[in-house]
Amino acid sequence: MSNSQDKKKPGGKSSAMSRRNFIKGLGVTSVGVVATPGVEFLSTLRQNPPLAQGKLLGPDAVTITLEINGKKLQTSVEPRMTLADVLRDQLHLTGTKIGCDRGACGACTIIMAGKTVSSCMTLALDAIGQSIETIEGLSPAEKLHEIQESFIEHDGLQCGFCTSGMIMSCKNLLDSNPNPSLQQVKVATSGNLCRCGTYPKVFDAVLAAGRDGH
Numbered sequence: 163m164s165n166s167q168d169k170k171k172p173g174g175k176s177s178a179m180s181r182r183n184f185i186k187g188l189g190v191t192s193v194g195v196v197a198t199p200g201v202e203f204l205s206t207l208r209q210n211p212p213l214a215q216g217k218l219l220g221p222d223a224v225t226i227t228l229e230i231n232g233k234k235l236q237t238s239v240e241p242r243m244t245l246a247d248v249l250r251d252q253l254h255l256t257g258t259k260i261g262c263d264r265g266a267c268g269a270c271t272i273i274m275a276g277k278t279v280s281s282c283m284t285l286a287l288d289a290i291g292q293s294i295e296t297i298e299g300l301s302p303a304e305k306l307h308e309i310q311e312s313f314i315e316h317d318g319l320q321c322g323f324c325t326s327g328m329i330m331s332c333k334n335l336l337d338s339n340p341n342p343s344l345q346q347v348k349v350a351t352s353g354n355l356c357r358c359g360t361y362p363k364v365f366d367a368v369l370a371a372g373r374d375g376h
């Protein structure tokens with residue numbers, strides 16, 4: 163006995179099959195959609211795979227050089243490792259935080275090739291040859307960056323877990339738009355979730371940093 167789900171369509175395919183095909187197609191095309199809004203997804207940086215050159219990589223570790231905060235740092239990574247893990251565990255740049263580890267919260271936001279990126283969704287191998295900026299790069303001489311000063315001045319943080327990612331998004335905005343509107347600040351930070359709800363203070367901090375001549 164057939165049920166309604168197995169009824170044939172005019173083209174000869176069952177509706178159940180069509181749904182499967184639809185879901186399969188969705189799986190392929192939805193990869194980039196996981197990225198947080200406001201944070202550039204990696205696909206735009208994947209046009210020139212940097213290392214493989216036709217070779218199969220892994221499962222063993224490979225030695226790579228990353229350009230981070232203006233310095234070339236060499237480390238050994240397994241091809242499966244994310245940039246967030248490599249920054250924190252291999253290079254001890256623990257200012258970059260991992261919250262969701264799946265591209266949803268923005269805690270791991272860094273700047274790569276001039277764009278904000280979720281480092282938990284970026285393979286370390288895909289970061290080869292890219293200029294990477296992390297929160298540590300904002301105050302190399304132990305003097306805080308203007309946006310960091312402004313966050314302190316305006317109470318732009320509570321627990322601080324979202325703060326380094328939030329600051330990287332704000333810094334990237336100010337780099338390209340030194341005097342943003344409130345709406346532009348909201349858009350730039352829309353991929354950075356703050357469970358403490360400090361958004362109004364963050365917005366104040368960014369607007370003030372812009373006004374004060376970032």
Ligand code: FES
Pocket residue numbers: 198259260261262263264265266267268269270271280281282283
């Ligand atoms: S988006 Fe990377 S840890 Fe949440």
Ligand code: FES
Pocket residue numbers: 318319320321322323324325355356357358359360
């Ligand atoms: S300050 Fe606590 S999550 Fe943002």
